[in-house]
Amino acid sequence: MTEPILEVSGLTKFFGAVAASDVLTFAVERGSIHGLIGPNGAGKSTTIAQLSGELRPDAGRIRFAGTDISAWPVHRRAHAGLQRSYQITSLFPDFTAAENVALAVQARQGHSFRFLAPAREIPSLREPALAVLGRLGLAAKADVPASRLGHGEQRQLELAMVLATRPKMLLLDEPTAGMSRTESRRMMGILRPLKGKVTILLVEHDMDVVFALADAITVLVKGKAIITGPPADVRANENVRRAYLGNY
């Protein structure tokens, strides 16, 4: 087996007496889709925020692509290819869909200390942006302000943005949250072909989605990883059934 792309060891984060991450340790294989599941309040979003650098852990290390990134600021981790989406969609509401994605392309291209050329007319920004929008089925919405898109479209747009940065790894926090069944299925159709190209840490409440897509799953309960393993093992595990899955 190759070296994991992401290694989390001893990650600990307390909010007062609440353990959001309790000496959390797990690793994600390069190119895999790795599910991160657990009941509400288990600490999934908090884990993602610590991986992205937005939340400082009390203790623990994070290694990404062979480098310890624990002390890196958010933008540096993102620029190194560790990109995230949010449980509550996070976009630039006044910009059009194309402008949102073009800004992500700009982020990938290096510094933006370019003051005169009109950004909207630069082909090396607009064309890759339109290409990604097309791949995600948003081509017709390219010039619609993000705030006027439907909920499902906004979530797709956020994914388009992070994909436009050509990430090595995606941290997706409930990408199908609030989506209809059809939209949810379309999202799966977008994620599945990424397998092997982009590593994905997938936080998901929809068990059908997780068990259909994931190569491995970590189950989080009260900030602790109670098991990490292939979907079949996780499904069969007694502790998981008792703690979380109920009679799934």
Next chain:
Amino acid sequence: MSAPPRRKQVVNLTGLLVLLALPPAAFALGEPFLISVATRIVIAALAALSLDLILGFGGMVSFGHAAFLGIGAYVVGILAHHDVESTLIPFLPGAWHGSAAALVQWPLAVLAAALFALLTGALCLRTSGVYFIMVTLAFAQMLYHFFVSLPAYGGHDGINLWQRSMVPGVDLSKDWVFYYVCLFILLAALAVFSRIVNSRFGMVLQGCKQNEARLAALGIATGRYKLAAYTLAGAIAGLAGALTANQTEFVGPSLMHWSRSGEILVMLILGGIGTLYGAVAGAATFLALEEILTSLTEHWMLFLGPILVFVVLFARRGIYGWLVGPESGDD
């Protein structure tokens, strides 16, 4: 984007023609003092424009903008003072003489204001929201009190200038000439700023206003872009300060009193935040109102209040936004 909004072009062109035609019109009407009112408007518009870059596009509500104007004005005042007195400038390492030349005074004014913006901005930008407002205000007040307590340059009384800055071949002592120089600078700044806000830098700046956390999560180190914008705004405000010193032929700490920062902010809100041209509309409205109402009552601010409330409640994009209509939201 969509076809260029025609109404906006008509409004801009009308404004430009009015500004260009003002001096001859003032002479024709036999009211040459109007030229100095118009000059004040143009200079204030330049200051409000520089505030719009950081506030309207970067979402940074600075309440200390008058500090940059004050620095620009004092650089001109101090250089002119030592030129007239033929003394060396104190406090600086080496022997520096004063100067009356605009080509020395104005670039130095811009540089000094930019430097102050860079240094204070690096600290202010560690905060955001209401804290940012307070810290920018605090720096401006510190500077105000610094100059109040500086007897070498007149303390409270400031410095009276003997003459306007010298430009070879251009006689700035003629009010109409000075007006056109100020107008040229304003138009150049408008042209450059409207490029900047739509450039890659401008998109990042606008992104900071809309959702800074998102930009960081995409991999953009937002702090350095905000600081660059803050420094640029400070530089242009410093230029406005240098022009102010020339306009009034006086430099004093009152230039950087917090109420001056408030006035610039009010002009921008009146004219329309985030529209660039609104800075001109706002400065014109504010100073015209001041001119008209002060002749009626010394409590003219009493009338400004309701007007401001009306604009904030009913014209979110200010007078300029109302003039050009709702469709031309973006540049």
